Amino acid sequence: xxxxxxxxxxxxxVDDQLDPARRIEVEEHLAQNPGAxxxxxxxxKDRDTLxxxxxxxxxxxxxxxxAAAIRLERALGWRDLGLKLRRIAAVVTLIGFGWxxxxxxxxxxxxxxxxxxxxxxxxDALHSHETALVRARMASQHGTAAYDPxxxxxxxxxxxxxxxEDWRVRDAQVFPSRDGxxxxxxxxxxxxxxxSLFAAHVPVFNVIDPAVARFDEAKTVYWQTGxxxxxxxxxxxxxxxxxxxxxxxxxxx
Numbered sequence: 058x059x060x061x062x063x064x065x066x067x068x069x070x071v072d073d074q075l076d077p078a079r080r081i082e083v084e085e086h087l088a089q090n091p092g093a094x095x096x097x098x099x100x101x102k103d104r105d106t107l108x109x110x111x112x113x114x115x116x117x118x119x120x121x122x123x124a125a126a127i128r129l130e131r132a133l134g135w136r137d138l139g140l141k142l143r144r145i146a147a148v149v150t151l152i153g154f155g156w157x158x159x160x161x162x163x164x165x166x167x168x169x170x171x172x173x174x175x176x177x178x179x180x181d182a183l184h185s186h187e188t189a190l191v192r193a194r195m196a197s198q199h200g201t202a203a204y205d206p207x208x209x210x211x212x213x214x215x216x217x218x219x220x221x222e223d224w225r226v227r228d229a230q231v232f233p234s235r236d237g238x239x240x241x242x243x244x245x246x247x248x249x250x251x252x253s254l255f256a257a258h259v260p261v262f263n264v265i266d267p268a269v270a271r272f273d274e275a276k277t278v279y280w281q282t283g284x285x286x287x288x289x290x291x292x293x294x295x296x297x298x299x300x301x302x303x304x305x306x307x308x309x310x
Contacts, residue, residue: 062086067093071100084262088283094264101262175270179279181234182255182288183272185241188232204229204242213238215256215285218305223247236260249301252291259286267302269295278302282309 062083069075070083087094204226206217213231215238220226228243239257246252265281278299279288287309289302 067097067100071097071104084283087262087264091264094262094283098263175268175277175279176259176265176281176286177235178255178257178259178281178286179270179277179288181239181257182253182277182279182290183275185232185239185255186253186275186277186290188241209240213240215240215258216309217242217254217256218287219308220244220254221247221301221304227251234258246291246301249291249293249297252289252293252298252301254305255288255290257286259284267299267306269299271295280306282306 066075066079066083070080075083087097206219209229209231210216217240220242224247225245226242227245228241230241232239232241234257237258239255242254242256244252244254259281262284263281264283265279265286267278267280270277270279275290275292276295276298277288277290278301279286280302281287287302287306289298289305291298
């Protein structure tokens with residue numbers, strides 16, 4: 058039985074100070090605790106913001122600002138208040154340099170958040186869907202309807218949602234993806250018609266609620282739980298596909 062996840066573990070996770078085994082335990086804890094996951098994601102964003110800002114050559118802050126920062130650093134213990142101090146530094150830097158990071162990394166309400174660009178795995182899901190349609194039209198490419206979620210989990214580490222009883226699996230394939238294995242399930246989904254369920258490993262831990270991405274060929278509803286990403290692609294109505302995706306996502310909670 059693993060040790061309980063502590064605040065120190067969460068701080069070390071944000072600072073990339075954990076060994077791979079402990080990182081997996083922390084990510085499992087975050088997947089089961091949405092509140093803690095949201096807080097850790099905010100800390101990760103602050104960390105990446107500072108890295109991006111300090112990677113670019115910036116003007117030297119005014120001497121009074123430097124002196125105040127030094128006094129503050131000496132007065133506070135960095136271990137207990139390190140994350141808070143980094144947040145303060147990020148805000149001061151953004152204000153002092155005219156919201157430089159606002160346009161670079163998307164803090165606050167931006168045009169990109171009003172019309173967000175889908176994550177990279179959504180493009181992989183669309184390509185997998187198109188490949189599944191091509192396979193379905195080829196007499197030499199026989200579908201594999203012997204769908205076994207437990208076997209897929211054991212072989213790839215990808216946990217798949219529970220499908221509705223009236224959905225009929227037509228094909229199930231494991232594909233390579235940019236970040237490891239992915240799984241493509243081709244399904245006859247009642248009123249939705251033929252849809253594809255895509256699942257894959259992704260490199261960045263995140264929690265994303267189901268969201269719609271529209272393409273000329275089809276539409277995709279995607280979501281993410283920890284370091285597993287999912288997408289449901291088809292040609293049905295936005296609302297119908299979104300309802301189905303939400304239903305699937307809830308089986309993973």
